[in-house]
Amino acid sequence: AQSVTQLGSHVSVSEGALVLLRCNYSSSVPPYLFWYVQYPNQGLQLLLKYTSAATLVKGINGFEAEFKKSETSFHLTKPSAHMSDAAEYFCAVKGSNFGNEKLTFGTGTRLTIIP
Amino acid sequence: DTGVSQDPRHKITKRGQNVTFRCDPISEHNRLYWYRQTLGQGPEFLTYFQNEAQLEKSRLLSDRFSAERPKGSFSTLEIQRTEQGDSAMYLCASSLVEANTEAFFGQGTRLTVV
Secondary structure, three states: OEEEEOOOOEEEEEOOOOEEEOOEEEEOOOEEEEEEEEOOOOOEEEEEEEOOOOOEEEOHHHOEEEEEOOOOEEEEEEOOOOHHHOEEEEEEEEEOOOOOOOOEEOOOEEEEEEO | OOOOEEEOOEEEEOOOOOEEEEEEOOOOOOEEEEEEEOOOOOOEEEEEEEOOEEEEEOOOOOOOEEEEOOOOOOEEEEEOOOOHHHOEEEEEEEEOOOOOOOOEEOOOEEEEEO
16 A cells, blocks of 8 residues: 655745655555646646656756655755746655556645745 | 547536546557546546556445446546535546556546536
8 A cells, every 4th residue: 555645735935945845655565656746727747756766856847856765755856946836746656566556646735936 | 649638627517417527548558547636635546447448446436436448548437416525626647558657647627516
């Protein structure tokens, strides 16, 4: 079984400041981890994924995340926030074993950018 | 190919009516998923298909819900005798078979039951 905890349902940062969105996971098998972004009334867009290769993963729009097995974490960061980053962000996990196909999502973090 | 397509984008229906949603996946993707997202929550898994076979269903998928993918291409999700609690965004996603590939999501169908 898998689960995801996203600490902080709302995060506000100033434009140009560091963005840090936290995600901790639980998985009974080695996990695959994903960050998705959702704009209002839209579907989900993949930002980046970890699939057991490099632990530091770079994604689109300047985002990156680091897989830390010892901390069961996969936090999302961006060095400098832009107004267009305002959205809802979801961390998701699925097991890497065959047949474990469903994504389990966290409850999301709404990111607000302060001009 | 423009990605996963869902129709309609919005649906308002009266309680007790039946509704059907359609999803067209990315053409080469043989896996198709349905998720439900309620306000303030992350998406929750409902069911998935590999080609035309429905391989897993969530407990969330009550007897009033049925999904099909008759020719392994598009899929439909039908809700019978809708209830107010069915109001949500219904998201479709597709992927390749390989486990380490990501799911690509459609824009969703927002259902409002009045």
